[in-house]
Amino acid sequence: MGYYSIKDIESLTGIKAHTIRIWEQRYRLVLPKRTDSNIRFYEDDDVKLLLNVALLNRKGYKISKIAELSKTDIRMSALKYSKKNTEYEDSINSLVLATYNLNENTFNKIFSDFVQTEGFENTIQRLIFPFLQRIGDLWVTNSLHPALEHFASNIIVKKLHYAIESVTKTKNKFFKFLLFLPPGEMHEIGLLYTNYLIRSRGHEVIYIGQNTPFNNLLEIIKNNNPDYLLTVYTNCQSEIDSIKLYESIIEIKPDVKIIFSGCSVLNKLSKFKSLPAYNKSVFVIDQPKEIHKFL
Secondary structure, three states: OOEEOHHHHHHHHOOOHHHHHHHHHHHOOOOOEEOOOOOEEEEHHHHHHHHHHHHHHHOOOOHHHHHOOOHHHHHHHHHHHHOOOHHHHHHHHHHHHHHHOOOHHHHHHHHHHHHHHHOHHHHHHHHHHHHHHHHHHHHHOOOOOHHHHHHHHHHHHHHHHHHHHHOOOOOOOOOEEEEEOOOOOOOOHHHHHHHHHHHHOOOEEEEEEOOOOHHHHHHHHHHHOOOEEEEEOOOOOOOOOHHHHHHHHHHHOOOOEEEEEOHHHHHOHHHHHOOOOEOOOEEEEOOHHHHHHHO
């Protein structure tokens, strides 16, 4: 059970402390507890409720209308926007709180419990990716500072590395995949998960990882003859020209298939669709799980 000051609530939800006090007095949305010295504090359930209230408020709900709803109805209304069922939303909120409190033990327990009931792949797709989206939203609104995002990301990266190392090696490998991130790209959770998916289906992976210089990449391609290349452009503002990268690779290995993903690529989808090789030797996927169609 966490204990939070009103400043903590402000940071987590993006709701100003003054506004929270007004909501308490006018609508009695949450009722803080008091210490023996009369200092107000909040608990996990209060934070979860206010996270959902903040979401609905950002979506255009008037606070007076939200206050008329029961806690269950507030929760269910928020779920329409998260597109997750109640169980998942609760777990996502619990991960957010564990991250805010730098509580690795709680984070690990939530993750492990989910794996036991849902399996590793569903845990990454249904729990971790939505959680990372939530963390990203909090970071953009300055509700959660980068060090906390790094804390959570490092735990997830460790779990992905462990899962990759635990994949049973097979003698017969079907395709060879080369996975890399372009210059300046450092967020590798999606790429690591794709690495796991490919290896777990018995294929070979050359994992280059973050921030790969183009010249080095072209040399590796020439020397290792992969069947597929896969890269992710996470940064929506990336100035790296993905079409130019494709053209450079095709010059040295015309028969290779290249799979692109990420925000920057999806924003230029019309340009990719205009390529004669689109859906023949160059492909765009929206999520890591779509790699299944190539395995």
